Amino acid sequence: MAEFPALKPAFTIKIELDAPLAVGTGVRQTSLQIIPFTKGVFKTEESFDPAFEAQVVGTGNDYIHVDPDGKHMRLNANGVLKTQDGALLYVNYTGVITITEAEQKVLGGTAEEGSTPWGNSFTHLTFETGDERYKDLENRVFVSKGRFNVQKGKPTVVEYRVSQVVQG
Template sequence: MATEQSGFPTLVPALITKVNIGDVNPLGVIHNGSTVTHFGTPTGTIETVTGFEPAFKANVNWGADWLSFDPDGQHARINLKGIARTEQGHSIDFRYKGVIRMADDVKKIFEFKPDMATVPFGYATGAHSFVVADPALKEIENSTFVSNGRIIVHEKGLTVETRQSKVVPAAVMN
């Protein structure tokens, strides 16, 4: 029997993506009042979690985030696009759109403050999509993924990590 709680999708843990921040190119304030900064993401990995199918591991070989900061300073908008290549040599076009709540610890990172530190999951959420030619990976192209993100501060710089879950449609009909 359908209830007000039925019909909602569930989530299945699927992927962990890590992209390393490279060049930082501030664009400045644009027509809508947002401040845009282009962050290169030239390296990283995309890997499925244990038990998720289709299983694969890929290395990021190009990427960039056109990150826009809202005029009120409370949120930033992720617009990341990238290319990765699987261990079998197949390319994956990946996209990530999301929102970051600009808490003080997050602001320190984007302002490159000396006391910046890794921030936990809970400040950024997003949606991911993939375009692939490899028939073995078509399931990721034909699925919806949502994520939590965090920024890792380390001796070599910054890494953005997202943990993505596949959205599974509800089986109960209302």
């Protein structure tokens, strides 16, 4: 048995981001931005069990603080998903984005069409549900890496590739 955990591909997330809401500077001494999202899809990889495809329902929010030096963003996002078979799942993810020139352009609205590189955004996901078919998701550990996808005239999409942490 390996001493370090391994990663098993679990699902891909694509979320359309709405316009940010600049709340302002609070006790953290950094500005709070809230980015709502109302559209998004979670789709499991073929080898993942339980298999599902889920859509964001209602409005989720990504609460973001940029570090005072401007080099990193701290994420805390949450929302509700509805699976193709009617189950409701609450999802929360926290993480850190390293802000490079590519992310600065996306956040500033000046990015060209295309995607930012993988590897500047990492998150940890947790789930809650009352549906027994998906209850085991609450007991698993998930991590992801992300990127932004930009298409002119369309909302920016944040995409995550999520893996389950498993015994190596």
